[in-house]
Amino acid sequence: STLANRAHIHEINATLDNKNAPSDVILDRKISLIGSVTPYSRVDLTDYKLSVYGGPWVETDTLRVHLCRYEATPLECPELRTLEQFPPPSPPPPSPPPRSPTKPRMPPKPPVPRPPPKPPAVSQQGSPPPQARSSPPVQSPSPRPPPPSPRARRAAGRRRPA
Numbered sequence: 001s002t003l004a005n006r007a008h009i010h011e012i013n014a015t016l017d018n019k020n021a022p023s024d025v026i027l028d029r030k031i032s033l034i035g036s037v038t039p040y041s042r043v044d045l046t047d048y049k050l051s052v053y054g055g056p057w058v059e060t061d062t063l064r065v066h067l068c069r070y071e072a073t074p075l076e077c078p079e080l081r082t083l084e085q086f087p088p089p090s091p092p093p094p095s096p097p098p099r100s101p102t103k104p105r106m107p108p109k110p111p112v113p114r115p116p117p118k119p120p121a122v123s124q125q126g127s128p129p130p131q132a133r134s135s136p137p138v139q140s141p142s143p144r145p146p147p148p149s150p151r152a153r154r155a156a157g158r159r160r161p162a
Contacts, residue, residue: 005039006037006039006063007065009036009043009045010034011031035052037063040055040080044074049071051077052067053083055080055083056087066080
């Protein structure tokens with residue numbers, strides 16, 4: 001907005017304020033905005049032989065202002081830099097780190113196609129088609145030996161101890 005962050009300069013009809021009659025207090029005063037000044041700038045109001053300087057912000061919503069009334073020309077007033085110290089210029093933002101030279105990227109190589117599966121071998125006459133290999137059969141645990149026959153038991157009983 002053109003009214004924000006600046007000091008406004010108004011003209012007010014002072015004849016109403018200078019009269020002491022109570023009836024004049026209710027009269028409509030004429031207030032006009034005739035200029036504005038931003039920080040670290042100057043406005044010359046030649047109709048009033050007045051220079052208005054904007055200084056720095058000294059508090060929230062408080063702009064330091066300087067006034068100079070001259071007789072013939074605004075050149076009679078000092079320059080703003082003699083009234084205010086200007087802030088040092090802001091340092092430039094840090095530059096980004098240099099980019100390492102890069103080689104142009106090549107498009108990725110397409111995947112190598114797999115060879116088509118081999119068709120089944122044509123069987124010769126009379127021979128059966130080859131069967132898929134299977135893993136060796138799983139052997140079940142060996143069965144328990146049969147109990148000795150009664151005759152073997154009798155023969156074992158006749159042995160002599162050594």
